[in-house]
Amino acid sequence: MNMQRTLLASAVLASLSHAAYAADADEPVDPVVPKVVVTANPFRSAEGDQILTPAKVLQGDELRDKAGSSLGETLSQELGVSASAFGAGSSRPIIRGMEGPRVKMLENGMAVSDVSGLSNDHAVAAEGAVAHQIEILRGPAALLYGSGAIGGLVNVVNERIPTALEAKPTGQVEARYSTVDTGRNVSGTVDGAVGKIALHADGNWRDADDYKIPEHRVLGDPESVTGRLPHSDTRERNVGLGASYVDSWGYVGTSVSHLTNLYGIPSDEGSKIDQKQTRYDIEGMVKAPFAGFEQFKFKAGYTDYEHAELGEGDAPEVIFTNRSLETRWELTHRPLAGWHGTFGLQTENTHFSALSAEGGPDTVPATRSTSTAGFIVEEKDLGVLRLSAGARLESVKREPVTGMERSFDLKSGSVGALWPFLPGYGAGLTFSYAQRAPSTEELYSYGPHDATVTFDIGDAGFDTEKSRNVELSVQKSSGLVRWKANVYRNKVSDFIYGNITGNLLDEEGNAGDELRERIFQQGNATIRGAEAELTVNEAGAGWSGRVFADTSRGKLDGNGSLPLQPADRIGASVGYRMDALRAGLSLVHARGQDRLASFEDTPTPGYNQLNANLSYTQKMGELDLTWFLLAKNLLNEDIRVSTSVLKDISPLPGRNFVFGVRAKF
Template structure:
């Protein structure tokens, strides 16, 4: 029997006190999203989710799958639509990538627009917390979520291999099936995958509407979140040619979804996306560059908002993103990458609820990242990016968009520096400091109309200037064999944070110009919100620790502790900024014995009363979860059967980070069973 050589350290106590409902991740040796050079010591706060951890945390949306990871919360618009938030920053401040390249959609425009991606297809998720604009552009001023799916195989495949998965249950009675098949002869590799997911209306404890907004005469739905059912279907085919020094390949994927808007009981969203990818890397080159990597993606996206079967608004977005990264030969002590990125997207919204004009956005950027191993203990990094963006609107004769009469151009610059200093073989200190600029998006510039999903009349400002931020991170990391984790603080100061702020005025909800239409949400005035640049400050703490308790004939036991806390304030008004997750704490007891694995999780979120005057507060909650898995073999295949229970005490959970906190609570008690095989 092996016990701890010493009691819980003071740092582990600090982790417990500062921790969150995020499941702690073991620090990974390499996160290519944060550093294409592959250095094992990263100054940037980052984490990885893969393997059994990803399998057991998987939900129907990317936002819910990652919700609770250190620094990550969820926009939560019901089970059909949920996007990740990092350190209180959402929308076009967080870049969602697929294999390092952006896939265009409309999820950043509105909370009811889903990310067209089923997490069942993901092999690995890398999360960069804090500015990643240096490599991925101004829209990564808050962080990056990069997903990997091997649809373009990057390594040689010999023979046939694959995986399959079935799931049933959960609070929305999910029925899902997914399969993947890969084959190759050591040079040519082929990838095929397909998935299908259906889910019913979400089961919830109590009323959907909170007591703050519930009408005694019309309390609304109870125990079910009305119009939250839906389906997701998808598939892909890809192939590549691999050789000793690289690979080149192409892929095509299709996503098709249909789900209800929980903010509008009679509205459904039908979504389609086609994505074409190309990727290639050549290594071990002679000359000034040792490797060259090219990624290209083209996306054609459309979703329609239907009411009683009729299409009322259609959103379209198509375009491409191309990246080139070249790693140069060492220049004395310097190792580095230079690169270029080109983007174009053509967005249009047609119909009654189109609150933004048709807009084309083009950008081109150059970037460089250099690293220097200054001493045996000290590693330094420095980089910069220059990006030019042109936003070209077309009002198409719509008087509401008269202000969108000319194109706007922005040149944004970003600088970033980092240092990792190894204090002892156990302790290291990581610090980063960066200056980031972000060009305003087309909707921040030109929006003018009622946005039913947010319950606001949104008005853009074509005279907005760039968003500018200075951000820093400082983290203490440790690994003594018994404890492995980190505790860190972050701070960001925005000179021109573009927020959607209440004006105090009311605007008419809709002007259809057609008396034949009569919608529940057309009547009455709604509050006006203006996109405005203000000074803002974000700061907080993130911590995680994996404590190996003991290992004996009864199995291996470990305790995972993690936590985060974020504060965000409008410095011009002194008010707190909206939709910021509160202090969150998590502890998970993990057990492994031969073919068995199990864990028990207790997650706690404090109440959130730090909010603008026009927002409602949320109560705290504590939830209990558990899972059990068993591995077995059938012939040459490996199988994992698992049972997962969540919110077993059936607590009412309302996310402070969700705009629908008073209308759409999170899931109640649920149990899900699943079976996964690999061969």
């Protein structure tokens, strides 16, 4: 069966490549496609140049069409990306079967510093509704941001600290209404300048009730609830302000933001999470600070995060807090012996805890973590080859109040080569080695986690997690028809995962009937996968199209599959763009997923998700006014995703129509 699946993936990649080659035979003049700069890449390269650091950037109309109530929902149909789908309020991106602390979440290149990596019920504290663009990045550049980003990173770019002076105020305001949850959402951004002071403001307001589901709530149970999914409502508020001084030498600025998010957890218990975060950032950049260097960049961010898990009567049961101070210094040097790159230092100091609000056992004791890292990423063009390499050395220390202190010295590196074998075509090979320190909850958990209905038990003796990854990529990055394909293999030693043993415990950890015992364990794992995507006339006027396929296999050596593995998918879309009119239709088919971990019970059925969009833009004085209609899950299918802990009791929303208007100025 594995051989058949491998052959199927190979056949998909080969057929896409053949189709692109045939189409190029009589291809018209190469259309002009605007360059989309990847800000999280040290060389600020365009998206299409990222063969050594595979990237996807969502911005503009595409971002607005795909925007959902969570970051996971927004990115869930990108190549190699799925979502944890823990209700409407919390859904985190999963990249190539990797989730939690192995996928780094950034905001403007700095850690979001929430606790979403700890558990799937915790929402990412970064808002996509006010983002200028969202970047997905893997490869050597990820080493700039953390050794633990084995799966990759997601960077939400909202430009709260402006870097340019606007000649006049610019921005946009959007309002939308969704039928599936009577959802109301208003968001907006505005940028301006007074002299050499650049100013920015943004905000988002979202209210949504429990959403409608197509069939019964519990998979295979005709006696279960129909209509709306209980405890799937969300209430979110977010505001950000920033200012900077901009001159010919560079800029220096600061920003502050505040987020509140109250959302339901559609588990049997029906918990709620009351999330709050205040964030302060400072950033500066100096051009040509001294001979031999192109720029110096400094960033510092302080985050004060808290969320309470609410039980019956909205009484707090567990309170999670995380206070984090992060700094980054980066120097980009001019080419030296043909090498061009960035090096720097990063520090992080966090205080994290998950304490009982009822006087019971604490889920995770108060723990101070410190890390200091040095990193370097370089590239060199040899003509026939382009080389890319990166390295990171990091020291991590965890100091819980219980006294079981641990220290980890981490070494990570990556090297890759790109061969442009024909104009517009390239093949790349990348090798990487990364080490990840066990997180605080993996080391020190010993207490109830009511939102996931588990009693979590960590192990303070865990070893460092070590990943060895090899990836082969090919792409065509010019012309009307473009395509890319990746195959990869990731071997992870001492992989940490939560094993649900089948034992039931009470709130004190004794035998009971309330909570499932979840013990963090280590084992060796292997993740293999393939991805392919072909686009036609991606950004030009007239008709456009896209087809894609991705597959991933994660196994624990000698112990079955990794838990919560993504399903194989294939998708296609067609679009039309002419003057003020834009329309599109997309279909994603996911196969049933029966590759289960030893403690998982039920396979996930396949599904078809059909979405559509229609918009019209008109000029009203200085405004570009866009009226839009989005249709999601038009077939009203009962969609359950294999990457969700709640897949058996919480399907995705049913048929949903989103009406809205957006004004740009």
